[in-house]
Amino acid sequence: MNEIALMFLHWSVLVSLVTVSISILLLLYRTIKGPTNPDRAIGLDAMGITLIALAALVAIQLNTTFFNEVILLIGILAFIGTVAIAKFIEKGVIIDHDRDKS
C-alpha cells in the first residue's frame, strides 16, 4: 500500500513537472511575441508563479525542505518585479522624485 502511494507521488510529481515546464515554454512565447509590453509583463509574472510551482515540485522530488525559502522569495520578488514593471509602463519612472522637491 505504502509503495503504491510513493509510486503515485513520484509519477504525479513528474507529470506535473513536465506540464509546468511546458507552460513555461508557452509563457515564453507570450513574453517574446508580445505584442504589447503589458502582455510581456503578465507573461513574466505568470512565469514567476510557475517557478514557485516548479521549485515546490523539485523540493518534493528531492525530499528536502531547503527550497521553502526560495518559494517564499520568488513570491515576494515576482510581486515586486511586476509592480516595478507596471509602474514603469504607466509612468515611465519607478521611483518618484516629486515628493522630495515639494
Next chain:
Amino acid sequence: MLHFLIIAPLLIAILAPFLYKKLKSVHTGWFVLVVPLFIFIYLLSLIRTVIHKPLLLQLNWMPSLGINYDLYVDGLSILFGLLISGIGTLVVFYSIYYLHKTEKLGHFYVYLLMFMSAMLGVVFSDNIFVFYMFWEFTSLSSFLLIGFWNHRHKSRYGAQKSMLITVFGGLSMLAGLIWMSLEVGSSSIRVLIQNSEIITNSPYFMPMLLLVLLGAFTKSAQFPFHTWLPDAMEAPTPVSAYLHSATMVKAGIYLVARLSLLFAGTDEFFLIVSGFGLLTLCWGSYMAVKQTDLKGILAYSTISQLGMIMAMLGFGTGIAVFAAIFHILNHATFKGSLFMVAGIVDHETGTRDIRRLGGLYTLMPITATLAIFGVFSMAGIPLPIMNGFLSKEMFFDAAVDLRLESGSIYQMVAPFFPIIAVIGSIFTFVYSMILFFKTFTGKLQLSKLERKPHDPPIGMLISPAVLVVLIVVIALFPGPFNKYLLTPAVTAVMGEVPHTKIYFWHGFYNAPLFMSLIVLFTGTLLYLTRDKWLHVYNRLPGRWSMNKTYDYVVNGIFKGSTVLTNSYMTGSLRSYFRIIVGFIAIIGLYTMYSSNGFALNINSTPFSLPEFLVALTMAVAAISIIFVHNRIAAILILGVVGYGLSLLFVFYSAPDLALTQLIVETVTVGLFLLCFYHLPELKRDKETSGNKLFNLVVSVGFGVLITLIGISSHSSKWFKPISDYFLENSYELGGGNNVVNVILVDMRGLDTMLEICVLGIAALGILAMIKYNRKGDLE
C-alpha cells in the same frame, strides 16, 4: 688615473653651468680649456710606456654581468686619444673667440665636455658594453650640439636626422657585439680578437659582421648613411670642426680598425668595407663639387675622406693600413683647420655661400694663408710641405699593390680599385680648388656682404695656425710621428710591426706618382671648365639623392604608421570588442585543434525532461533577444533567462545560489528599467552585410570555443576534487551545516571580504557619478 681622466670631462661638466652663472666676466671656455689640455699632456706621457707593451687597466663595475670598466691602451687608442684631447683643446680655445658671451655657454660646454668624455671612453674601452655606452653618449651629445641653436628649424631637423641614423646604427652594432660575445663567451674586445677563429668560422659570421659594420658605417657617414653629416653642419663651427671632422665621425673608423684583427682576411670584410669605402669616396667627392656652402663642401669632403680611410682599412695590406692610420692623423689636422677657417670667414663676412664670397685674399691675408695649406694638403698637391700628399700617395700605392693571389677575390676586383681611387681623387682636387679659389680669389663683392671683412682677432687664428703648423711639421719630419704614433697604432691594427717608412719622393717610375699627376692635370682641367659642367652637376643625382630617400623613408614611416593605427584604432568600442573576441576565438580554437585538447565523456549524470524543457526555454529566450527591437521587451526576456538559471540551480540542489540569483536578477531588471528612462529609443546601427556576417562568425566562433572548453573540461577529470574535504570538515572545523556558507565566510573568507569591497567601491562609484557633476562640485 686614466679611469678618472676619461670621466673627468663629465665631472667638470657639472661645474660648467655654475661657472657660467657666477663668473660672468670671464668666458667659461677658459675654465674648460684646462681639461683637454691636461688629458693631452697625460696621454703624451703614456706613449713611452705603451710603445713597448699595451696597458690593460681594470676596474670592476658589474662583475656579475661581465660589465667592467676595463681600459685597454695601445697605439691605436693613444693616437685617437691624442687627437681627441689635442684637437679638443684647440677647439675649446677657438670657441672662446668664436662664441660670444651672450650665447648659452653653460649649455655649450656641458655638451662639449660630455662629448669629449664619451669619445675618450669609446677609444679606450675594452668591454663591449662600456664601449657601447660611450658610443651612444657621443650620439646623444652630438645631437645636443647640432641642435645647439634650437630656435632654428634646420638645426632641429639636422639633430633629429643624425640622432635617428646614428642610433639606428648604434643599436645594430650592439646586437652584433653581443652576438659575438655570446659566441666567444667574453665581453672583452681583446678576448674577442684573440678568439677570432670562433667568430670567423661561425655560421652566423655574415650577420654579425653586417651588424657591427652597420654601426661603423652610420657613425662614420659611409654611403648610404652619409646623409646626416651635411645636415649636421647647422651646428656651431667649433662643433663641426671637432665632432664632424676630427673625432666622432672617426669612431666608426676606429671600430673597424679595432676589429680588423678579428675580421681581416675574410673576403666579406674586404669586399664590404673597401667597396663601400670607395663608393663613399667617389660619391662624397662628387657631391662636394656641387655644394655652394663652405661647410657643405667640407662636410661632403669629410665623407669622401672617411670613405678613403675606410677603403684602405678594407684593403688590409700593410701599406694600406699604414696609409689609413696616417691619413686619420692628417685628415684631422687639415680638416680641423679648414673648418676653423670656414668659421672665420663666416664670422667676418656673415655668409658662407661661395657665390657671394670672393677676393678675400687682400682683406684677410692670414686666413687665406692658413686656408691654402689646408686645402692643398686635402687635394694632395705634390709639395713637400703638405702631409695630405704623403698619405694620398700611399693610398694610391695601396690601391695598386693589393695582394694578388691567383683565383682569390682580390684578383678579380683589384684592377678596378686604382681607377676608382683616381676618379675620387680628381673630384677631391676639384672641390678643394673651388673651396680656396672661389673664396679667396676672384672679384670682391662687398655689396653682397654684411660687413667689411678683415682678419679676425689673433685668438681665433691660433687654433687653425697650430693645426697648419702640424700639417707642415708632419710633412717635413714624419719620422718621429711614425715612430711614436703611427707604428704603434698600425701594430695594434695589424697585429705585427710594419716596415713602412714615409718618403716624399719615390723615384720617377712608379704608379702612384703617375696617378697623382693624372689627378693634378685632370683636376685642373675640370676646375677650369667647371662652368661648362655645371648643368651636369646640377642634374645628377637629382631625385636619387640620399637626402630625398631619407625624407621619403621617414615620412613614409610616419604616414604608414598613421594609416596602420587609424585602420584599427577606429574609436568604436564595437570594433575593439570584435578584435578582442575574434582573437580569443581564433587562438583558442587553434590551440584546441593543434594540441588535440578536445575530450568528450558521455558517461555523466543523465538529465530529466523538466531540466531539458527549462534549458530549452532559456536557449529560445536568449536567441530571441537578438531579434527584439523593443528595449523593455529585451530586458523582460533577459529576465526569463535569469529566472531559468535560478531554476537550474534549484534542479541541481543549490538553494543558496538560487536565492541569490533570484534577487540579483530582479534587482538587475529594476536597474535596467531605471536607466531606460534616460535612454533614447533602441535603434539598430545600420551595418553592412559583410560586417554582420563578420559579427556572426566571431560570436559563433567564440560561443563554440567556450562550449568546447566547457565540454572538454567537464569530460576530463584529471584530479580528485577537494570538495570532499569541505563536506567532511564543515561542521567540525567551521561549526556550520551549510557548507556553502562555511566556505564563504570561514574557509575562504578573504575572497568574500574583497567581494564586499568590490560592492562598496561600486556603490561609491555610482554615488560619485550621480552626485558630482563635471566641475567636481556637489550638486
